[in-house]
Structures are given as structure tokens and as C-alpha cells.
Amino acid sequence: MRLFSQLRHFFLREWRRYLGAVSLLVIIALLQLIPPKLVGVIVDGVAQQRMTSATLLMWIGLMLLAALITYLLRYVWRILLFGASYQLAVELREDFYRQLSRQHPAFYLRHRTGDLIARATNDVDRVVFAAGEGVLTLVDSLVMGIMVLLVMSTSISWQLTLLALLPMPIMAVIIHRYGEQLHQRFKTAQAAFSSLNDQVQESLSSIRMIKAFGLEEHQSKKFTAIAGDTGAKNMRVAQIDARFDPTIYLAVGLSNLLAMGGGSWMVWRGILSLGQLTSFIMYLGLMIWPMLALAWMFNIVERGSAAWTRIQALLAEVPTVVDGFVTVPQGRGLLQIAVRQFSYPGSRQTALLHLIVDLKPGQMLGLCGPTGSGKSTLLSLIQRHFDIEQGEIRFHGKSLTLFRLDSWRSRLAVVNQTPFLFSDTVANNIALGRPGASREEIEQAARLASVHDDILHLPQGYETQVGERGVMMSGGQKQRISIARALLLNAEILILDDALSAVDGRTEHQILHNLRRWGCGKTLIISAHRLSALVEANETLVLKMGAVEQRGTHSQLIQRPGWYQDMYRYQQLEAALEDEDHEVPYCG
Known part of the structure; x- marks a missing residue:
């Protein structure tokens, strides 16, 4: 029953719908009391041979009319009640999505995708079912039960009613105990369902790799084990679930036995008439539904309460990066980066150390270094995925922590290491950040990213569906479409996080040339493993273990002994060997 208290804000806001539904339920309950009373009158009239055919038809017609009105009213209250609960579903999912969109990478390190999907779908459905069907069964069982008890005790016999x-x-005590057990077991079962959802999502996302490594049987066994565990936990829920109905039917059977025994004795003693006993038994039959409904309501509400707990635990999480309150000033500005030390949340290892750089409007900053040197970490800090405790990043002379996140990120266009394409057309993927962009603007962005010709060779050109996660496209095509998407934004700062790794050297050179021509006056930050991408950078930082090992222009760095010079020579040698391989045919 905790759930009704937790949802009281929604019930208070939607009080008109709920009050209307409850009022109709009361009227329906009153109408349902008419047939048993009329049956008792008919039985006594027929037994005493004082009822005419016209009177009998009138009573039967009245019962049919009550049944028809009840049917119509049930239709209306369902619209009122379930309309309100479906509105709750919409609001909960909107809150859930808004919460997910506000969170930062640290949040997604703690929560897996399958679990989040389970909470947004299955758990929300349980809460909504409790707010609709749960309220219905609670009100219906209470109203119907109380009215039947009043009629039985006042118009027939309070002694027989008590018996x-x-x-x-x-029965009430036993059902309450079942409810407490159900709450805990269902919560565990929902957690198991989240794990199952995680496994399904991971398997489907990595199906190509699974097939490439021949891991179908291994993954199948792993899935079977998780599905078996989920089934076992749901079976424990079903074991509690299965106890409700037998307990209720046993209690109702005992009530009927006591009523028949006591009622027969009262008829024999002349305290009750046969018609009154008939009406009493029929009223007692009407008590079966309130008892069943009460148990079902406990079942529904306890499931909803467990689901609500899981949803609220997620909604209550405060984003690790707090939104600012200042709008980013208009116009181009100086980007100042001063990181004394940064470590990821929950980690003691230093990710960045003593990194200071100023980037003027229109300049290009290059980032390179061994894998794990901190390049992507720095780019994440610029995007404010994490906040810096020791140091700060400033724009227009103000700390990024003061700016509203949406205002700051609207000044950035980012292409990440792993490009992501939505299951949509090529044109819509490029226009993701600007849905209203014209076809000419989309094509111009594609030309700058050197992907326009590739798109024209697709079956439907720009209207080609790329498939889920861009499965129809090659790695290089996905990267270039992502670059075109970023260029279409025409943002002041363009960030390329190793975004040219899947394209050949000639295409890379063409894209960089286009970027410098397009980006006149715009700031460009490029992280790359292939040093040819950094030739035109105003300054390049060579990172190692989170610290700046070398810095300077390309021409300066290739003259100094160190990682940059060694890597550049290695890549030059590698390129020369590849050219020789192309020139000399292999004869075996």
C-alpha cells in the first residue's frame, strides 16, 4: 500500500478523473445489489403463490435494466480511470528519458543499457498497472464489500453476517504476509530481468563479432544460464502468487458453509424466510469478488511498489556535472585549458597532470601520444563530461562550470572515435543536429567530409537506409558521415577525436584541406594517431601518462628526439613499404 502514498501527488492532480471513476463505481455497486434483493422477493412470492406473471416480468425487466446500466457505466469509468493511468506512463517515461539525457559518462559506467531499458519499460508498466487496475480493485472491493455487508446485516440478519x-x-492476516514476501521476491525477479535484458542487448549488438569468433554456442549457453536464473526467480514469485487464490477460496468456502448451516437453522426456527436466505447466499456470492480483488490488489500494488523503488532509485541520482546558469557570450573567444590534476571518479590513477594551453579563435590544436595517454580525457573535459577539481577550463575568460551545458555544447561540434549512425536515411543522419537543414546544405557538408561521391553510389543515394548502427556502411563511410554531421552544425569549435582513423591517407588529406578552408576563423581540435593529420596544427601536444611530454608545431617536433619524431619516421617508413607492396606484384 506504500505505492498509493508515493503516488499521492499524481492522484491529487488527477482528482477529477479518479473522483469520477470512484463515483461511478459506487453507483455500479448499488446497482449490483438490486438483483439479489429482487431474487429473494421473487422466491418468496412464488413460494407463497402471491406473485402474478406481470409482476414477475416487471422484476425481471428491472434486473435486465440494472445490468444494462451497469455495463454502460463500467465502460465510462474505465475510460476515466485508465486514461489517467496512461498519462502517468507518459510522464514517468518522460522523466526517465530526461534523467538519462542529463546524466554523464560516470552514470553509464554504473548502469548497464539493458537494466535502464527494463526500468523504462517493464517497471513503468507495473507502476502504471497499479495506478489503474490497482486503484480499481481497491475501490471496487471496498465499496462493494462494505455495501454488501451493510445490506446483509441490516436487511437480513446481522447475526448470520457475523457468523x-x-x-x-x-484470511486478511495471511494475505498481508503474502504481500510482504511478494514485494521482496518481485524486486529480485525484476533485477534478474534487467540482467537478462543486458545479455540480450549485448548479444544483439555484438552479433557480428560472435559469429566471426564462432561463439554462438558459448553465448547460447551463457544466455541459457541467465534465462534459467531469471526463470527461477520468477518461479519464486509465482509460488507466492499461487497462494492467494486458494487462501481466498478456502475462506469463502468456509463462509458459505457457516452461512448455509446457520441460515438453515434460522429458517427452521422461523427467524428467516427461504427467500431471505436465498438473497443472503447471493449476497455472500457477491463477496467473492471483493475478496479476490483485495488479494489481487495486494499483488498488483506490491509489484508496482517494488518497480517504483527501482525507478525512483534511478530518478533520484543527481548528475555528477552540475549545470551552470550563464549563457555563453556571443562571438569567438579564447579557450584556456589549465588542468593541474584530474582523475576519473572512483579511480586513484591520475589521468591528466599539469596541462596548460591557450587556444585562440581560428587556431588548430593537435593531440597525439601513445594509447591511454589522456587525449580523449582532455576532450571529455572540454565537453564537460566531467568536472575538474584541480584546475579549470575557461572560455571568454569565464569558467565552463558557470555556463549552462546546453549553451556551451551548442558551441561545439564533436566527432568521436567510434561513430554512431541511427537506423535512418543517410540524409537524416547528417542532419541530426539541424533537422531543418536543406538538401543543398546536407550535400555541401558531405562534400567537405569527402563522402558525397560515396553516397551517390548507394542504392537510393541520400535516402538510403543505413541500417541499425549504420550496419550497411563501412567504417570509413561512417566516420565521414559523422564528420559531415558535425560540419553541418557550423559550430565555433570542432573536435575530432581520432575521427580519421578509418580513412586512407589521400582521403584524410582532402578532408583536412577542406576543414582548413571551411574552418577559417573556427577553432579545431584534432586527436590523432596518424601524425599526418596534425601537420597543419598551430600547436601539437604530445601526451604520455596524462602529462605533456612535448609540444610545438609539426616542423619543430620532427626535429626533436622523442616520441613524435620516432612515430613520424615509423609512419613514413610504413607508408613507403606500402607503396612498394603496391608496385611489386606478389608471385608466390
């Missing part, structure tokens, strides 16, 4: 209800308190 028939003796098993009910025992």
Missing part, C-alpha cells in the same frame, strides 16, 4: 465473516480476519 459468515469469521474466516475473513484470518
